Amino acid sequence: MMRLDGKIILLTGSRGGLGSVVTPILSGAGATLILVDRVLPQDIIDRRGGFRADVTNESEVTRVVVDTVRQAGRIDGLINLVGAFVPGSAVDTDVAKWQTMLSLNVTSAFLLSRAVIPHMTARRSGRLIHIAARAALEPFPGAAAYLVAKAALVSFIRVLALELGGAGVTVNGILPGTIDTPANRESMPQADRSTWVKPESIAQVLVWLMSDETAAINGALIPVGPS
DSSP states (O other), X not given: OOOOTTOEEEEESTTSTTHHHHHHHHHHTTOEEEEEETTOOHHHHHHHOEEEOOTTSHHHHHHHHHHHHHHHSOOOXXXXXXXXXXXXXXXXXXXXHHHHHHIIIIIHHHHHHHHHHHHHHHHTOEEEEEEOOGGGTSOOTTBHHHHHHHHHHHHHHHHHHHHTTTTTEXXXXXXXXXXXXXXXXXXXXXXXXXXXXXXXXXXXHHHHHHSGGGTXXXXXXXXXXXX
């Protein structure tokens, strides 16, 4: 495994099904993690460091980034795991559901990226990684709001990568298929899980993208399938 010794990484969505697997693997690679989640337990905040925050809220994102830089001195990387899925065709999707999908899957990435980038460009060093979805490029019927939101996230990743080219900061995305999490198992009990993506596989890609060896990779959209 690549090593991340000394790297300070802001990890959002750390308590989700993916985050609970990613966290120990990144830590095991040597990273110092600043965990962010709306429901982060106090003992984890006290023991590991982190923040309770809604990353769709601009003021809360600003607070997290400012306090992280104040306490840790810098942010070497942002790994944004925040996202959500709801089913529904376009004609069956109400405005509230539509806005929720855009907020959780795109606005969160926008606010987090915008907050950390000035700190990274000032040091000419930083990594941003967002979790999109393979379905953003290969859509299927029945999840219009989710698919549009993830497609917008893919475009945002590409735009940021272009804007930051040459600034020492890279922006990349991961495009997994269905992730094998407890929530997905519960919601799709009859599904063939042999085609699902193990969270550990995504975690290994995250470690690789955060490592010094991948400094030249920018604007990549990396598909992750079953292992």
